[in-house]
Amino acid sequence: MMRAPLALLLPLALMACSNTPPGASASVIPVNNTAVLAANCTTCHGVDGRGSGDIPALRGRPAAHLIKRMMAFKNHQVTGANATVMPLMMQGYSATQIEALAQWFAKETP
Numbered sequence: 207m208m209r210a211p212l213a214l215l216l217p218l219a220l221m222a223c224s225n226t227p228p229g230a231s232a233s234v235i236p237v238n239n240t241a242v243l244a245a246n247c248t249t250c251h252g253v254d255g256r257g258s259g260d261i262p263a264l265r266g267r268p269a270a271h272l273i274k275r276m277m278a279f280k281n282h283q284v285t286g287a288n289a290t291v292m293p294l295m296m297q298g299y300s301a302t303q304i305e306a307l308a309q310w311f312a313k314e315t316p
């Protein structure tokens with residue numbers, strides 16, 4: 207009597223487990239997701255990039271300014287006391303990601 211319902215449920219259970227497309231892994235962070243990238247910045251730049259202590263605010267600053275600064279860090283054009291962590295930080299970001307981050311923080315109202 208109990209075998210028939212189980213046999214019907216098993217294929218349903220298997221279907222529920224097969225939502226992940228072939229080749230995709232649930233543990234891979236989507237690096238094209240700007241919200242994920244921007245979350246890294248708020249550790250130092252404060253909640254929503256509002257600035258924290260000596261660390262400048264990013265929120266509401268013109269995108270062109272943010273891109274210029276980030277590319278300067280990435281290309282080692284900023285040195286000395288004004289370049290502590292950002293030159294190293296920016297090595298991990300592509301120009302496309304830098305532009306996306308700049309647009310992300312620029313569109314927020316200060």
Ligand code: HEC
Nearest residue numbers: 246247249250261262272275276288289290291292293307
């Ligand atoms: C470990 C702390 C830390 C993290 C994480 C961090 N920053 Fe910074 N950021 C700084 C510091 C400190 C400065 C000042 C320059 C320096 O000393 O390198 C700065 C400066 C900047 C500036 C220059 C602002 C200006 O007006 O001159 C920009 C733009 C910037 N950061 C963007 C980002 C973005 C975007 C991220 C995330 C991808 C990020 N930062 C992550 C600490 C951090």
